[in-house]
Amino acid sequence: MAASGGSLSRNGLRGREAELEELRALIASVARTGSGGLALIQGEPGIGKTTLLAEAVTSARSAGFSVGLGKADELHRIVPLSSLATCILHGDQPLLSGDALVDLARNHDQRIWLVERLAEAIEARAGSVPVLIALDDVQWADPLSRFALKQLPTRLRTSPVLWLLTGRLEPAGPAEEVVAAAMDTLPTLTVPLGPLPGAAIGQPAGDTLGAGVDERVRDLPDGAGGNPLPAVEMPAGLRTVEASGEPVPPGLVVGVRARLRSLPPSTLRFLQMGAVLGRRFGFHDAAALCGQPSATLIAALEEAVRAGLLDDDGDHLTFRHDLLRQAIYVDIPPSARKALHREAAHQLVSAGRQPIDAVPHILRGALPGDEEAVALLRQAADDVLPVTPGLAADLMTRALELVPSARPLRFDVGEQAIVCLTRAGRSREALLTGDRLLILRPPLEAFSRLQAALGGTLWNMDLAEELRRRAESALAIGVAAPEVGARLAALRALALSRDHDLVAAREAGETALRAATAIGDREAHVLTLSALGEIAQNAGENVVALECFSALSAVDSAFLPEEIVAHLHVDDFESSERLLLQAADHAGSMRQAMMLWAQGQHDLGLGRLADADAGLVTMERLEDDVQVPVQQVNARVIRSWIALLRGDREAAREHLAAAQERLTVKPNPGNTAAVRFLEAVHAEADGEIGLAIDKMRQVQRKGFFMRWPLLRNWVDSAIRMALRGADHELAEDLAAQAEAHAERNPAVPTAIGIGAQALGLVKNDLALLERSVALLRASPRPLVRAAAYADLGQALLAAGRRPQAMAALTHAQGTFAESGAHAAAARMQRDLDSAGAGSRRAASTRRPVQGWGALTASEKKVARLIAEGYTNRSAADLLVVSPHTVNTHLTSAFRKLSVNSRVQLANLVMALPDN
Structure with missing residues (x-):
């Protein structure tokens, strides 16, 4: 070159x-x-x-x-x-x-x-x-x-x-x-x-045949349409054709077919078997498909290599170009191709290959009723389900097509297809598949199995009431195998976790747990513990929820994120951090997006707004990547709340719009309540207090406010909103809910502190607000503490206790500022100014949008580590975060610093005055 x-x-x-x-x-x-x-x-x-x-x-x-x-x-x-x-x-x-x-x-x-x-x-x-x-x-x-x-x-x-x-x-x-x-x-x-220009396309013939070639040959590449491969293959084929005396065939594949016609029949047959196997194939596989011992085909292999059709790297044979293989392949009669593909699948499996290696041939060669093909597709789908659920769903859909409707096997295959389709996020298709099978009036045992398989589908589709109805219908038949009956009972309890009667739901869950334990069915056990955890969490019984989710993650470590979040609900951030570290060491078995959700909840609770936002950004991207949205509505609600605390109204509105859009995909009651509350917060910020109160009423119609775990620490904001709108009935109801939640969680400082704060706001009781602040000193949640100090400061001002008020408001202002809640800090500063803080006015904490000063504390840590030569993984291990979160921080840092490589970042960091 x-x-x-x-x-x-x-x-x-x-x-x-x-x-x-x-x-x-x-x-x-x-x-x-x-x-x-x-x-x-x-x-x-x-x-x-x-x-x-x-x-x-x-x-x-x-x-x-x-x-x-x-x-x-x-x-x-x-x-x-x-x-x-x-x-x-x-x-x-x-x-x-x-x-x-x-x-x-x-x-x-x-x-x-x-x-x-x-x-x-x-x-x-x-x-x-x-x-x-x-x-x-x-x-x-x-x-x-x-x-x-x-x-x-x-x-x-x-x-x-x-x-x-x-x-x-x-x-x-x-x-x-x-x-x-x-x-x-x-x-x-x-x-x-x-297409290549004429001068360029004409060169290959001369390169191949030399300067003495006649005009008839030189004109051949004109038929290639500017494509260089035929221009090369035609002259190469002519050299063979002229030796055999055959005429030159017209069209694009003249050279290819000419070369093939000069080959001995045994070589051509060997090439045809190779073409069926693929562009790259094994010599022994092709020999087996020919039905001959490998030794008898050595001459055919040598001829194919000598003719320039195959390359041999010692392990595999490869057609020199796809068009060569295709020209050979299309000359095999279609019926023969189908039969050869089916035989190829059998040969590969007989030779000890994995089912997935035979599947491409099954897809091309299997006919309805081919039970061996169905079995191979099922095994292959099971093998690839964890890593490519979409492919597993496709394989099982094809397997279902190959099983005649009259065969009992159809229901077993259909059950597996439903599971694969659901895992692939194709829930509507899974439900349609299941209902089509149910129309065929399966045996009662198969009916129960299909309904159990559809349980996960209906849950993912937020069709809890339909899930309950179907589970109860299948249980009423009473002929299910013990493990299937246990799963159906667990699914019924899971559906009831979204019902208003959580006492009945808990009874159903405890009954299902006894059945699952007695039978020893792992799937039923997991489903039941998940149901009991959901029920306890929705009932506000945080300690019980933690027990359930801890037991669940002990059975299946994939549910560790739920245990981490449950620890947060009882203010045990030390345990949640320990489990996050444990998850980082065993990331292969974790649900990555849910781990990021847990990490985001952890950071939000500790007032690390930038970290929480970065984690939720990454979580949403990962959910988009795998096309299984779970927490995107709640993530956008939190991000909008964070943006309002920071004073970024535009971003807050964008997140609200995104939450509303995603609610159409996941319209469960909890998501709906969270979005309605966020709409109320935005309405209040826009000065539309009447609309805000209406939205709050809509939250209540979905279930009492404190039913929704995401909203519990924001009940003080809801009460202030109600009081501002002169809706004392709503404010009193919210305070009563907060007080009841505190009674259910007497060992949780945040719960009992917010309960006192809520009652103090409604009663305008300074002593209760002082008690709230005292209780919340034991809470690990700085933003909750800051809000309580802010309420106390206002009450102290109203009571004429200015020095104490200044101290409370200053504490709130400093805590908000330290967390990056610039808008909340600014409000506190305005209150201080109004109260005559004067010279004690704090300097502005608003961060610039570009340059080193624009970076958050976490972004600066990541930038320095990367500049020092750390990889994303090693930086993540040091900072105790996910590599995905490091990547998010690094992306933001690059954008703010206007750099596009680690080298440029290192140069910039080294040039900093404090470096």
């Missing part, structure tokens, strides 16, 4: 000089700036994408990049991580060893966790040398690789990592998805490859 800027001589690069220079410029930029980048080479098959990619890879290696180069395969595109694995396991210095990838696979029950581990490996390599990860034919990437490719470029944008992809022109294909995900966060380049 010529040096950069020189002429090109490779056949596939004729006329691609400009495109190559664009890629070289991006390579140089990543190396120079230390920040990430992404490029996509697009075009039709055979247009030269692979050749241009190879040339760019060569340039990157020359520039000192560590390169991972791989290719997605059409027939392996459902095997989880198979596409990206080719990039990270191969090369002179693989990013991961085969053993490390196997270790990742053992923990692949969490897509987010798996992607983070990959990110850490790539980030570690990029700390010493720029990295290029190149994937050819991304349109055939498997679902998990596609998922990772949409996350990793953004996650690694602050490291010198260049992603180079090739893909076919597809308006809404995987390539476009990857580019769209990265476009707003790092430099992206799309390189479209159109």
Whole structure:
């Protein structure tokens, strides 16, 4: 290859000089700036994408990049991580060893966790040398690789990592998805490859056949339409054709088919079997499909390699180009192709391959009634469900199609399909699938199993009343297997947790727990403990809820986030922090988004508003990534509240709008109450007190205010709102609820302190407000304490006790300011000014929007650590937060500092006066 800027001589690069220079410029930029980048080479098959990619890879290696180069395969595109694995396991210095990838696979029950581990490996390599990860034919990437490719470029944008992809022109294909995900966060380049100009397309014939070729041959590439592959293959085929005396076939595949016709029948048959197996296949697999011993096909293999149709790397055989394989494949009669794919699946399984390896052939070759195919699809779906639930759902949908309606097996397959569809977030499809099966009048045992399987679906869809009705209907039949009956009883209790009669719900839950314990069914046990925890939490019995959720996480560690939040409800922040540390050490088994929710609740309780906001931002992004929204409504409610405390009304309104939008997806009573209360808060801030009171009444109609855990620590705001609107009846009701909640939680300082505060506000009782402040000194929640001090300060002013009032208001102002609640601190300052604080006026705490001073305390910590050379993971371990949260802080810091790489950040930090 010529040096950069020189002429090109490779056949596939004729006329691609400009495109190559664009890629070289991006390579140089990543190396120079230390920040990430992404490029996509697009075009039709055979247009030269692979050749241009190879040339760019060569340039990157020359520039000192560590390169991972791989290719997605059409027939392996459902095997989880198979596409990206080719990039990270191969090369002179693989990013991961085969053993490390196997270790990742053992923990692949969490897509987010798996992607983070990959990110850490790539980030570690990029700390010493720029990295290029190149994937050819991304349109055939498997679902998990596609998922990772949409996350990793953004996650690694602050490291010198260049992603180079090739893909076919597809308006809404995987390539476009990857580019769209990265476009707003790092430099992206799309390189479209159109037809080559006439002069360039004519060169390959001369390169291949020499200067003495006649005009008839030189005119052949004109029929290639500017596509260089046929222009190369036609002359190569002519060399073979002329030796055999056959005429040249017309059209795009003239050269390919001509080359095939010159081959011995045994070689052609061997190539056909290889084409069925895929672009990359094993010699023994092809021999088995031919029905011959491997030794008898060595000559055929040698002929195929000699003809330039196959490459042999010692482990696998690979067609030199997809079009070569396709030209061979399409010449096999369709009925024969179907039969061969079915036979290929059988051969692969017989050879000890995993079911997922046989599935692509099953999908192409299985016919209705093929129970072996159904069994393979079910096993494969079970294997991939934890890491790619969408794929598992697709496999089970196909399995269900292969089972005739009259077969009892259909109901077992349908039950598994419902579970997979629900896990994939396709709840409506799961419910429709279940109802179609129920219409077939299954045996009573199957009826109960299907209703139990639909329980999780209905719960995810917030159809608690329908869940209760169906569970009771199935239980009334009384013929379910003991474990199914226990699950149905647990599901009924879970549905009742959202009912008004929580006493009856608790009785149902305790009965279900006895049944689950007696039978020893783990799923029923988990469901029942979850139900009892929900019931106790909704009843405001925080200690009982903690007992239930602690028992639940002991049975299944995936529920540790619920235990952490339960500790927070009893003011045990020390235990919650210990469990957060424990979760960081065992992240592979955790639900990452829910862990971030727990971390956000922890930070919010401790008044760390910036950390809480960052954690909730990351949580929402992760929920979007896996397409399973759980806490997005509540997260936006909290973020809007935080924005109001900070004084950012625009952001607060944006979060309110987002919460309202997400409420349409998750319209359960708790979410609805939270959004209505937030609407009331905004209405009051806008001076519409009548509307605010109306919204508060709507909250009450969904269930009493203190029923909703998210709102309990905000009841003081609700009471002030009611008093301002002269609705004393509402204020008294809210205070009575807060007092009752305190009685249920006598050992929780926050609960009893807020109870006294609420009653003091309604009665305008200074002694109660003083008692509230005294009680809340034991609370670990600074914002709750600050609000109580603010109320006390106002009451002391009204009572003429100015010095004490100044002290209380100053304490409130300082606490608000320390937490970053600038608007609340400013209100306290205005009260101090009105009371004549004068010279004691505090300096403005409002943070600038750009520069080092714009960073929050957490962002500064992260920035300093990254500047010192820490990775996201090592910084997260030191700060006791998630790597995802570190990434969120780092992204915000980069934006505020106007830098785009770790090198630039390090230079800026080193130049700081206090460094």
